[in-house]
Structures are given as structure tokens and as C-alpha cells.
Amino acid sequence: MSIRERLSGNEASAVAMRQINPDVVAAFPITPSTEIPQYFSTFVSNGSVDTEFVAVESEHSAMSACIGAEAAGGRAMTATSSNGLALMWEMIYIASSLRLPIVMPLVNRAISGPLNIHNDHSDAMGIRDSGWIMLFSETNQEAYDNLIMAHRIAEHKDVMLPLAVCQDGFITSHSIENIELIEDDKVKEFVGTYQPEHYLLNKKEPIAVGPMDLQAYLFEHKYQQAEAMRNAKKVILEVAKDFEKLTGRKYGLFEEYKTEDAEMIVVCMNSTAGTTKVVVDELREKGIKAGLLKIRVFRPFPVEEVAKALSHAKAIAILDKADSLNGAGGALFQDVTSAMYVNNIHVPAINYVYGIGGRDTTTKHIESVFDDLAEIVKTNTVTNPYRYLGLKKGGNQ
Amino acid sequence: MAYNVKEIVANKPSRFTEGHRMCAGCGAPPVTRMILRALKEEDHAVIANATGCMEVSSFIYPYTSWEDSYIHTAFECASATCAGAEAAYKAMKRQGKLPEDEHTKFIAFGGDGGTYDIGIQSLSGAMERGHDMTYVCYDNGAYMNTGIQRSSATPRFADTTTSPAGKVIPGKMQSRKDLTMIMASHHLPYVAQTIGVNNFKDLYEKAEKAIYTEGPTFLNVLSPCPRGWGYPTDMLTQINKLAIDTCYWPLYEVVEGKYKITYKPAKKLPIEEFLKPQKRFAHLFKPGNEWMIEEFQKEVDKRWQELLDLEEMSNKEA
Numbered sequence: 001m002s003i004r005e006r007l008s009g010n011e012a013s014a015v016a017m018r019q020i021n022p023d024v025v026a027a028f029p030i031t032p033s034t035e036i037p038q039y040f041s042t043f044v045s046n047g048s049v050d051t052e053f054v055a056v057e058s059e060h061s062a063m064s065a066c067i068g069a070e071a072a073g074g075r076a077m078t079a080t081s082s083n084g085l086a087l088m089w090e091m092i093y094i095a096s097s098l099r100l101p102i103v104m105p106l107v108n109r110a111i112s113g114p115l116n117i118h119n120d121h122s123d124a125m126g127i128r129d130s131g132w133i134m135l136f137s138e139t140n141q142e143a144y145d146n147l148i149m150a151h152r153i154a155e156h157k158d159v160m161l162p163l164a165v166c167q168d169g170f171i172t173s174h175s176i177e178n179i180e181l182i183e184d185d186k187v188k189e190f191v192g193t194y195q196p197e198h199y200l201l202n203k204k205e206p207i208a209v210g211p212m213d214l215q216a217y218l219f220e221h222k223y224q225q226a227e228a229m230r231n232a233k234k235v236i237l238e239v240a241k242d243f244e245k246l247t248g249r250k251y252g253l254f255e256e257y258k259t260e261d262a263e264m265i266v267v268c269m270n271s272t273a274g275t276t277k278v279v280v281d282e283l284r285e286k287g288i289k290a291g292l293l294k295i296r297v298f299r300p301f302p303v304e305e306v307a308k309a310l311s312h313a314k315a316i317a318i319l320d321k322a323d324s325l326n327g328a329g330g331a332l333f334q335d336v337t338s339a340m341y342v343n344n345i346h347v348p349a350i351n352y353v354y355g356i357g358g359r360d361t362t363t364k365h366i367e368s369v370f371d372d373l374a375e376i377v378k379t380n381t382v383t384n385p386y387r388y389l390g391l392k393k394g395g396n397q
Numbered sequence: 398m399a400y401n402v403k404e405i406v407a408n409k410p411s412r413f414t415e416g417h418r419m420c421a422g423c424g425a426p427p428v429t430r431m432i433l434r435a436l437k438e439e440d441h442a443v444i445a446n447a448t449g450c451m452e453v454s455s456f457i458y459p460y461t462s463w464e465d466s467y468i469h470t471a472f473e474c475a476s477a478t479c480a481g482a483e484a485a486y487k488a489m490k491r492q493g494k495l496p497e498d499e500h501t502k503f504i505a506f507g508g509d510g511g512t513y514d515i516g517i518q519s520l521s522g523a524m525e526r527g528h529d530m531t532y533v534c535y536d537n538g539a540y541m542n543t544g545i546q547r548s549s550a551t552p553r554f555a556d557t558t559t560s561p562a563g564k565v566i567p568g569k570m571q572s573r574k575d576l577t578m579i580m581a582s583h584h585l586p587y588v589a590q591t592i593g594v595n596n597f598k599d600l601y602e603k604a605e606k607a608i609y610t611e612g613p614t615f616l617n618v619l620s621p622c623p624r625g626w627g628y629p630t631d632m633l634t635q636i637n638k639l640a641i642d643t644c645y646w647p648l649y650e651v652v653e654g655k656y657k658i659t660y661k662p663a664k665k666l667p668i669e670e671f672l673k674p675q676k677r678f679a680h681l682f683k684p685g686n687e688w689m690i691e692e693f694q695k696e697v698d699k700r701w702q703e704l705l706d707l708e709e710m711s712n713k714e715a
Binding site: 023024026050051052054055056057058060064065066067068070072073074090091094098200201202206207209211212213217 | 441443445452453456457458459461463464465466467468469470471473474476477478479480481482483484485486487488489491492494495496499501518519521522523525526
């Protein structure tokens with residue numbers, strides 16, 4: 001029997017880490033993910049894990065230590081947010097290029113500057129091209145479940161890539177929700193032990209990691225990374241199947257909420273999906289064919305699947321909780337519209353940059369998005385595809 | 398084992414092999430080789446290397462000069478990378494995931510750029526946390542890998558590509574940071590300053606103590622660079638000798654807070670002897686620049702005296 005609990009998103013992540021029982025956790029505090037290493041160091045102090053906790057002096061060292069630990073042959077984890085991830089950025093690329101399946105809860109927060117501690121996805125977007133698998137989580141339950149599945153995906157021999165589990169800072173990280181935990185022994189069995197093929201601590205086969213890699217080889221090594229990322233899609237689905245057998249909870253590359261016959265679909269990630277579901281339900285009661293597509297697997301991006309799932313809609317809105325500041329729209333918008341274009345699907349699409357720096361996004365905002373979509377369906381024209389949601393009038397304050 | 402050069406070279410195979418692409422006359426490869434010889438033959442090592450000359454010349458895919466396990470990640474984080482591997486070792490050993498009778502030692506190597514400057518935070522953090530590892534700085538007194546830019550280890554007045562000796566500013570105007578003292582202030586169980594060729598006994602003995610003292614230990618090894626310093630490649634031995642006989646680079650160790658100078662020249666030579674063969678100091682010998690040599694000498698004398706005082710003070714009976 002699973003265990004019914006009430007936990008915050010951070011606590012749920014820390015509990016998952018306790019159950020995973022990694023060899024090394026190296027972390028540095030940063031709001032709003034600080035609680036994760038706090039809870040975890042309590043587990044270490046009380047002897048409920050076998051982990052070596054390394055209280056590093058920066059996030060750069062956190063990721064460097066994780067790389068050293070994982071290359072040594074251990075399982076390594078850290079947790080961070082915002083500027084912490086930015087400070088790690090150099091090492092983020094090195095972790096993926098060394099094909100080290102490090103797992104990291106990433107509690108999303110606006111990246112400086114100016115300084116802001118609240119949620120948006122600008123931190124996560126900074127690593128979207130870094131070769132990390134990125135899973136997004138609507139609820140505390142999903143943040144927990146994604147972490148339990150993470151090592152099976154990251155460590156698969158066809159993948160061997162690091163993985164970040166995203167959730168919204170404060171909105172889920174600090175909100176207490178009902179949650180179903182899996183028993184410790186079942187998690188242990190599900191996650192399994194890590195058996196790396198080559199590792200530093202294998203005296204019988206010393207290895208060298210992290211070479212100078214010049215014109216003759218780097219291109220092929222990068223190709224192999226790209227191939228691993230493509231392989232990850234299949235592995236993510238296989239692991240989800242096993243997870244469903246264990247828990248009854250079903251996960252895919254994305255969640256389709258009332259999309260089968262939907263004329264208008266909103267695409268978003270993390271907690272905003274919850275707000276959107278409420279609005280979809282309300283609109284459905286009025287006979288309006290509204291739906292939601294919630295991206296779970298952002299990297300690798302499920303190109304064909306997303307395009308197919310949106311192909312029957314009459315208008316779609318893609319919500320980006322980070323502005324790409326490129327004069328052309330957010331990252332998710334570009335991924336979704338590009339996916340549709342290359343699959344020969346044309347549906348009118350608009351982009352909203354929303355919720356920046358923790359600006360609250362309510363059902364009213366989402367309703368206004370569906371109102372705009374209804375207008376597009378009616379007129380079949382998109383006047384301005386690059387819009388803002390919840391911005392004060394004129395954007396001047 | 399006690400130092401006997403013949404025995405060590407004959408009986409302990411080199412763990413840093415030929416084929417690397419370091420320059421002729423560079424101080425770093427013999428230093429590295431001798432430090433690794435201080436490992437017990439039966440022990441395995443994990444070596445973390447900061448980006449720098451040593452890394453880009455010794456591990457160019459698919460070739461490596463390292464017989465032990467080796468990891469390079471980035472410039473500023475050899476300490477944290479090494480610390481992570483050491484933490485994994487502890488955890489895995491504790492859980493019986495590694496053979497009980499095997500021992501792994503952890504050694505990080507970095508140049509002065511990766512140690513004094515960009516990597517000092519990572520180094521300080523790893524040392525303070527008490528990882529069982531040895532950090533070795535091979536100090537060649539500038540960022541040599543990128544083409545001889547000044548570092549905080551560059552001596553005052555040296556001509557580098559970012560502190561060029563010009564018409565108005567005669568080279569680097571700031572004094573050298575004393576990293577060995579900074580590390581001693583971390584209250585580590587073992588800190589030492591040493592040198593390679595011509596003083597292998599000193600290097601070997603200190604390396605052995607550093608590697609086999611439990612906890613975080615630090616070695617600062619002067620490692621001359623023929624390109625950056627401007628000496629003929631066959632002069633490495635003499636340059637090393639002059640560095641210690643002028644007391645420019647004192648050899649000493651700090652064991653549990655007690656200072657011990659391991660070499661006191663019978664006759665302390667004037668600093669000119671060390672400066673003269675090096676092109677980076679050529680402008681010091683131009684007429685009108687005598688004051689620079691005087692200032693240099695004063696700085697060397699002051700630091701040498703401080704060290705003598707520390708030795709005396711720290712060994713006083715309580």
C-alpha cells in the first residue's frame with residue numbers, strides 16, 4: 001500500500017532523494033530550493049541514508065563535485081534554482097558531455113537581474129540546449145514521481161545523460177498538497193543499483209575523463225550526445241510504463257487534457273497547467289471546446305507527438321514563463337510552432353509571455369487567452385502572435 | 398619509503414608517461430612524475446586536473462599520459478571535482494561497493510592560474526571541508542597556457558603580455574600573493590612549499606607526506622616556464638637552484654601549524670642572480686632601473702625574515 005502524506009514540493013523532492021539514497025549529494029542553498037538540501041542533510045545526520053553530503057561553497061562547486069562523484073562511479077545529486085543554476089552553467093554542459101547521469105531537482109525561479117526570488121522559467125531556459133533531459137512537474141506528486149523515475153531514464157545505457165526535474169518555485173515547492181508516496185523498499189527496487197561501465201574508482205581499469213577534444217573528434221562526440229537525447233524519448237516512455245505498473249499513475253511525454261475534440265488548446269508547463277485545467281472545465285460546461293496540452297518532457301522535445309496532438313485544433317496558444325528577449329517569442333512557442341511546421345501542420349498559433357518574476361497568473365488570465373483564441377477561430381487571422389499576459393497597461397511601471 | 402633516487406626511479410615505474418606535449422625545459426612534467434612516484438605502488442590514484450598547460454598537453458583525445466584514473470572538468474574547479482570523487486569513494490567504501498583491500502588516493506593538479514586566481518574559491522572550500530586529498534599547485538608565475546598573462550603569482554616587475562614593461566609602467570606593479578601562507582591559514586594538517594629538478598628529495602618527501610597525511614593537504618611547487626620566464630631550455634636546473642639560493646622561493650613545510658624551513662642556503666645569493674637569466678626581468682637591468690632590483694630584494698628579504706620568525710615562534714615550547 002502506498003503512503004498518503006501531505007508534503008510541500010521541496011519536501012516531496014527530499015523524500016524522493018532519501019528513498020533513492022544516492023552516494024553523494026553536493027549542494028549550496030538558494031531560494032526557493034534551499035529546503036531540499038536542508039531536509040536531506042537531516043536525513044544524513046540521522047543516518048537514514050548512506051550518502052556523503054558535501055556542503056560546497058558554491059553551486060559551481062556543487063555541480064563540479066557531482067561530476068567528480070558520478071565519474072568516480074557513484075550516484076550524485078544536487079538541487080538548485082535560478083542564479084545557482086546560472087553559476088553552474090559551465091559545469092552543466094560538462095556534465096552532459098561527459099555522459100554522467102546526474103539528477104537534479106530544479107526549483108524554477110526568475111534569473112537575475114534585477115533580483116527576484118519568485119517563480120518563472122527563465123532559469124530552466126538557460127540550459128535548454130545543454131544536453132540535459134528536462135522534465136516539468138505540475139504538482140508536488142509529479143515532482144516526486146519524476147524524481148523516482150529519473151535515474152532509470154538517465155542511467156539507461158542508450159541514454160547516459162543528466163536529468164533535471166523542474167517544478168515551480170513557491171507555487172509548488174512551498175505549497176503543501178496531498179501526495180501518495182511509494183514505500184521505501186519498492187522505490188529501492190524500482191530505482192535499482194547504479195552499475196557504470198567505466199568509472200574512476202575501478203582500479204582494474206583506470207580511465208581518463210574530460211580530454212582536450214579537437215577537430216578530429218568533438219563533432220562525433222556531440223553527435224553521440226544528440227543521439228542519446230533522441231534515444232531518451234523511448235526510454236522515458238518505457239520507464240513510465242513500469243512506473244504505472246507500480247503506482248497506477250500514468251505518465252507520457254505530455255498530458256492531453258480534454259484535447260480529443262478541442263478547437264482551442266493552451267500549451268504550457270508546470271503549475272499553470274493546474275490553473276488551465278480549471279478554466280478548461282468551466283468552458284466545457286458552457287459547451288466550449290477547450291483543451292490543454294501540458295508538456296512534461298521538454299528535453300528531448302517530442303516534436304512529432306506534439307505536432308500530431310495539436311493538428312486538429314483551430315487555434316492554439318503557447319504560454320512561456322520566460323521571455324527569450326529575441327523579438328520573436330518564447331522558447332516553448334518556437335519549439336511547438338517549429339514542430340508543427342516541419343510536420344506540415346498549420347494551425348493559427350499565438351504566444352504569451354506570462355508570470356514573469358512570480359506575477360500571479362489566475363483563471364481570469366487563462367480565460368482571456370481562450371477568449372483571444374475564440375476570436376482567432378472566428379476571424380481566422382492572427383494579428384500579433386507575440387503577446388503578454390498579465391502585464392500592466394503598456395508595460396510601463 | 399626513504400628517498401633514494403636510484404631506488405625510486407629504478408623500482409617505481411613512472412605513472413606520468415612519455416608522449417605528452419609539454420615544452421622542453423618546462424618544470425611541470427618532472428614535478429608531476431616525481432609526485433606520483435611518491436604513491437605506494439599498490440595504491441590507485443584519482444587525479445583531477447584544472448584546465449591549463451598540463452591538461453591540454455597530457456590528455457589529447459584519444460591519448461593520455463596518465464596511468465592512474467584522471468579527470469579534467471574545467472579551469473576553476475579541480476578541487477571540487479576531486480572532492481566529489483573523494484566523497485563518492487567514502488560513500489561507496491562505507492557501503493561495501495568497492496573492494497576492501499584497495500586504496501585510492503586523491504590528488505588535484507592546477508597551475509597558478511587555476512589555483513591562486515580562478516580556482517581559489519573551489520580550493521579553499523575543498524580544504525576547509527576536510528576532504529582526504531592533496532592539492533598540488535605547479536606555480537609558473539603567470540597564465541602560460543593562454544600566452545603568458547600576469548597572475549596573482551606573477552612576481553612584481555615581471556614583463557607579461559598583460560603587464561608589459563612599457564615606457565610608463567615597467568611590468569607588473571603588484572606584489573605576488575603568498576598562497577602557501579593562505580593555505581597554512583586554513584589550519585590544514587600538512588602544507589608545504591617545494592621545487593622540482595635539483596631538489597627531488599625535497600619534492601619526493603613532501604609529496605609522500607602530503608599524500609599519506611590523512612585530510613586535506615597542499616603542496617605549492619615552483620615550476621619554471623622557459624617560454625614565460627625567458628630562460629634557455631637547458632637551464633631548468635640552475636633556475637631552480639637560484640630560486641632557492643636567493644630565498645626567492647623558500648622550501649618549507651607547515652606540519653600541524655609548526656613551520657619548518659627545509660633548506661637554508663649556506664650563502665644567500667643576491668636576487669640579481671635569479672633575475673638575470675630571465676628575459677621577463679631584462680628591463681630591470683637597464684640603467685635607471687636599479688631601484689626595481691632594490692625593491693625586489695627588499696621584498697624577498699622581508700618574506701624570508703617573516704618565515705624565519707614563524708619557524709621560531711611556532712616551534713617554541715608552550
